[in-house]
Amino acid sequence: MPYLRTCPPQPEPIDCRILTAALDLFVENGYHNVSIHEVQKRAGVSIGSIYNYFGGKEGIAQALYKHILKELDDLVDSVVAEYASPWQQCASLIRQLFGYTETHRNIIAFIFHAKHNEFLSEDPLATLSQPFIKMRSIIKKGIECGEFIALDPWVMSASVFGGAIRLIQLRLDGMLDQPLPYYEEMLLKTIETGIRKP
Amino acid sequence: MPYLRTCPPQPEPIDCRILTAALDLFVENGYHNVSIHEVQKRAGVSIGSIYNYFGGKEGIAQALYKHILKELDDLVDSVVAEYASPWQQCASLIRQLFGYTETHRNIIAFIFHAKHNEFLSEDPLATLSQPFIKMRSIIKKGIECGEFIALDPWVMSASVFGGAIRLIQLRLDGMLDQPLPYYEEMLLKTIETGIRKP
DNA sequence: CAAAATAGAATGAATGTTCATTCTTGTCAA
DNA sequence: TTGACAAGAATGAACATTCATTCTATTTTG
Structure with missing residues (x-):
């Protein structure tokens, strides 16, 4: 089960096994190159169970997406609760994302x-999801409280997070020799x- | 024909028509959601012609990829030839990429x-292609000649181009109200x- | 005239989904 | 306590559809 900060239940229920198997396969091969029979085999469940729990292939991806975005959202919340200054919040968030890229690679890859x-019909722009909205809210607070220079919030957001996201992707692509x-x-x-x- | 800085030949030969049609469809819908019969119809050619020129669906994508990377490579070369300082080269390149994102949207989208x-078996990491190698080479020169601070070249490259790429993607996703x-x-x-x- | 290019119908493998069946668990009545 | 029954979960073979590709016939070009 693709948690960032929780331990999975044991024994793992069927729906969690499906999500874990699908996450690994989708990230390794790309959603479109993975057949539902491959997910079935890796999860060790029946084809009908997949439809019972998720309605189909897209349902799996949608459930994964929502679940992981929730994990990210919780991460952003914890960072905001722990640090007072917007810069410290941004820095800590980037540090944690880098750490999770090393320890929970596929979870980070599925979102970033x-x-x-290309495979979700509902809300497919991650940048419009809660965690990303909160990340931009941190930037706006940094501008308002005078910690950051006062430029367009999209520019500031790209300046703060764009390089980090780029390094995450380079690491996932195997370009970097060292851990993030x-x-x-x-x-x-x-x-x-x-x-x-x- | 997906040129950045050249005018397409008229009348457009069949292979160019196929590439243009495929580019538009692949960018709009994602490679895997586009069937070869859709490319055929949009290009106004026969199915057999596509196989004659490109050997198959992946062959089209591969030809597009190589062609557009060559366009990008020429762009990087022209920027390096025009400006002496690495910072000016980076700044000009980013300006031009932003401009082309507005005027040649699908060309930029296909690479960035x-x-x-997920759909190319040969050399699928753009970051290992010539234009990206040259972009990193500009960064390295900036470090060597003392214009940039001396940090890891991957970090510097992400710092310079990461935010720009992020804004390009946000623009392509329709997040930004203004042109880049x-x-x-x-x-x-x-x-x-x-x-x-x- | 022969070779190359073009057209588009036919092909069959692969895929996502369905559906009849079986299994498991909980409830209820005797 | 046990057996019958009902409901829901799980199974996996079969199905329908889609797709990339092949193949055959025709047209064009040198």
Whole structure:
């Protein structure tokens, strides 16, 4: 079951096994290159069970997407609760995303390295989901409270998170020799220098 | 024919018509959601012609990919030839990519907003292609000549181009109200501040 | 005239889904 | 306590559809 911060129940119920198997296959091969019979085999369940729980292939992907976005949302909430300053919130969030890219690779990949609109008909733009909205809200607060320079919030958001997302994708593509925490303070330094109000 | 800086021949030969039709359909719907008969109809050619010229569906995508990467490569070369300083090269490249995102949307989308490894078996990582290698080479020169701070080249590359790529994707997803040139100087300002050696 | 290009119907493998059947669990009545 | 029954979960073979590709016939070109 694709949790970031929780332990999966044991024994794992059928629906969780389907989601875990599907996540691994979708990330490894791309949604469209995975047949539902492959998910079935990897999860060790019957074809009919998949339809019973999720209504079909897209239903699996939709459930995965919502579930992982909820996990991300909780992560953003915890960061906001733990730190007072918008910069610290951004920095901590990037550190945690980098850490999870190393430890929960497929979960991060499913949200940050996929074209959801190619296989989801409902709400396929991750950037319109709660966690991303909250991330932009942190940026706006940073501008309002004078910690960040006052530029367009989309620009500021791209400046803060664009480089981090890029490194995550490069790591997932196998381009980087080191785990992401190796690069993290360097990246945070350039971001901070670029967006902090002098 | 998906050129950035050239005018297409008239009358357009069959292979160019196939590539143009496929580009539009692949970008609009995602490679896997487009059937070869749809490409056929949009290009106004026969099914057999497609196999004659490109060997199959993947052959079309591969030809598009190579062709557009060559266009990008030429763009990078022209920028390097026109400007002496690495920062000016980066800034000009980002400006031009933003401009082309507005005027040649599908060409930019095919390279910067797609998961090539889901439909190409040959060289599917754009970041390993010539234009991207040259972009990183500009970064390395910036570090060597002392214009940029001396951090890991992958980090610097993500800091310079990560935010720009993110804004391109947001624009392609319809998130931004304004055309990209509206945001460009703001973004360049934060990037430059973050990576310039004091 | 022969070779290459073009057209489009036919092909069959692959895929997502359905559906009849079986299994499991809980409830109720004797 | 046990057996019958009902409901829902689980199964997997069969099905319908779609798709990329092949093949055959025709047209065009050198």
